[in-house]
Amino acid sequence: METFSVYVPKLAPKYEGLVPGHRFCIGCGEALAVRLASKALGRDTVITCATGCLEICTSGFPQTSWNVPWIHTLFENVGAVASGVESGLKAQMRKGKIPEKKINSVGMAGDGGTSDIGLQALSGALERGHDFLYLCFDNEAYMNTGVQRSSATPYGASTTTSPAGKVSIGQKTWKKNLPDIVAAHNIPYVATACPSYPFDLMEKVKKGAETEGPAYVHIFSPCPTGWRYPVDLTVRIGRLAVESGVFPLYEVEDGSYKLNFDFPKLRPVRDYLKAQGRFRHLSDDEIQNIQQRVEKEYKKLKVRCQET
């Protein structure tokens, strides 16, 4: 221990884009992810934020938690507004109203604002090829309004609109694979990240911001309120999700896939599921079913990594 004079966490930027005093729940994974992302983005950033936990918790009206320009949009149009911000900045620079420099236009939304309601605005913005970064903070349901299912809710999760009971096992459909849908637009950079791996997350956000053209980072954000686990386990749950293959961390650069953390042997999915109250009702058969699905998806991803 004494041989290390410099510890890696100390090399993280000291700058904070998100100041303390925000109203996120105790132990929020999204707050951690946003804080790390804002460190990576730096000061020259304009943030467009969809409705969701992130919006309500950072902008209780007379106050703001942001140290950078921030605009709230509706659920459905964060892609459109972020591309408008980028075009507006470009036009102002061309006319000489503001000095020429790289200013990041960043869209931030939750999984509902990305995979359900805002998907067509995002798809349009990606197709038009605006130079912007889109961050999706995926907490796998509409946590802001009290845990309603979204299309990013995984199979078997109990939420208030897909409750588990005698007949139902909770959410009946599988999680929508959004990074793949975005990668199908053939944009320069797509990645998945998790705040349990902070340097990986910061590196990916930075890379996405520096990329010319649209970039997308899908960030897994554990939510103690909706997933029903003790508040201190946030980072551990994220790590379990990555180690069990439920949420593999990978990047897609110009169509070539790269797995960032390739474990020789995946942890059983049971470890991840049993830590959370929303999966508590699952029987052994169902867990086996999820295990098979996770392994199948992971294998598909590995094949893609080898092929490209």
Added chain:
Amino acid sequence: MSNGSLGWRDIKPGAVVTEPGSAAAYKTGDWRSLRPIWDHTRCVKCGMCELFCPEGCVFQNDEGYFEADLSYCKGCGICARECWTGAITMVEEEE
């Protein structure tokens, strides 16, 4: 504007917050039921607690040890869980 006292150009646009980071005036520390305590004999000053704090309220003091700004700390305990030397313990808040 018949009397010319106040036109629309004179009125400030609504719902615009001009001061950045003003939420720092809102102290979230009273949400807390557990308080992190650092054991300086075990602390190696790695900074993991600072990095993993969702609140961003852990800072390094002049001696190089870390401590939490208790006016913002919500007491989640992520720092105690992630500390690899186990230097942080969460104790009950007693008043």
